[in-house]
Amino acid sequence: MILLGVNIDHVATLRQARGTRYPSPVEAALVAETAGADLITLHLREDRRHIQDADVFAMRQVIKTRMNLEMALTEEMLENALRVRPDDVCLVPEKREEVTTEGGLDVIRYFDQVRDFTRILQQAGIRVSLFIDADRQQIEAGRDAGAGVIELHTGAYADAPHAGEQGRELARIREAAVFASHLGFVVNAGHGLNYHNVKPVAAIAEITELNIGHAIVAQALFTGFEGAVREMKALMLEGRRDGHH
Ligand SMILES: CC(=O)[C@@H](O)[C@H](O)COP(=O)(O)O
Numbered sequence: 243m244i245l246l247g248v249n250i251d252h253v254a255t256l257r258q259a260r261g262t263r264y265p266s267p268v269e270a271a272l273v274a275e276t277a278g279a280d281l282i283t284l285h286l287r288e289d290r291r292h293i294q295d296a297d298v299f300a301m302r303q304v305i306k307t308r309m310n311l312e313m314a315l316t317e318e319m320l321e322n323a324l325r326v327r328p329d330d331v332c333l334v335p336e337k338r339e340e341v342t343t344e345g346g347l348d349v350i351r352y353f354d355q356v357r358d359f360t361r362i363l364q365q366a367g368i369r370v371s372l373f374i375d376a377d378r379q380q381i382e383a384g385r386d387a388g389a390g391v392i393e394l395h396t397g398a399y400a401d402a403p404h405a406g407e408q409g410r411e412l413a414r415i416r417e418a419a420v421f422a423s424h425l426g427f428v429v430n431a432g433h434g435l436n437y438h439n440v441k442p443v444a445a446i447a448e449i450t451e452l453n454i455g456h457a458i459v460a461q462a463l464f465t466g467f468e469g470a471v472r473e474m475k476a477l478m479l480e481g482r483r484d485g486h487h
């Protein structure tokens with residue numbers, strides 16, 4: 243089984259471009275669920291460049307599957323999460339000047355804070371995922387911090403300039419997924435996945451869930467949002483079933 247988390251951040255990007263009320267990320271989330279999304283992911287960034295606080299609260303009221311809130315390691319976001327009570331929180335690094343999430347959370351460097359946030363969120367009944375690079379030491383630090391889920395950052399794989407580099411990055415992801423799975427983690431993956439590169443990642447049996455957003459929202463411009471979600475889910479299931487690409 244491989245689950246699809248549809249990240250609806252960039253529906254909000256289009257709305258924020260003009261400050262209108264449309265397109266609605268909430269409407270997109272409901273369409274995505276109808277189209278086969280197993281959960282909805284949204285990233286409330288500190289700079290509110292796309293998802294707004296109101297989107298998070300509205301989403302909480304209507305999502306029928308699972309709500310996965312991505313957030314930075316800040317007190318503000320922790321308070322937010324405890325108010326909203328998403329099903330999952332994914333702790334991600336944030337830098338104001340970044341175009342998109344550049345790397346994984348440095349669990350080793352911020353160990354105490356990761357451990358404390360993880361405990362507080364888990365005590366509130368929220369499952370905690372750590373968005374990390376495919377790195378054994380980071381995975382082990384995540385275990386020591388008490389997290390039960392990791393999401394492997396697939397950006398380096400997605401951005402690889404040629405097949406050789408892409409193959410090496412895929413091998414790193416596969417090894418990390420096997421290692422983390424043996425440690426008892428639920429292993430997810432995401433960032434930069436699209437219709438051309440998703441199948442090899444979906445073929446990794448230790449991966450439970452892929453979080454995909456930008457490519458789906460982009461495809462929706464041409465085929466509609468429902469079709470874009472259905473196509474991505476179909477490719478993922480194909481990749482998993484075939485076990486190859
Ligand atoms: C953490 C992650 O990989 C995604 O949520 C990504 O951050 C999408 O949001 P941005 O495109 O704003 O980075």
Ligand SMILES: NCC(=O)COP(=O)(O)O
Pocket residue numbers: 249283393431432433434435453454455456457
């Ligand atoms: N954590 C990855 C995510 O939620 C979506 O990332 P992207 O597909 O928008 O790059």
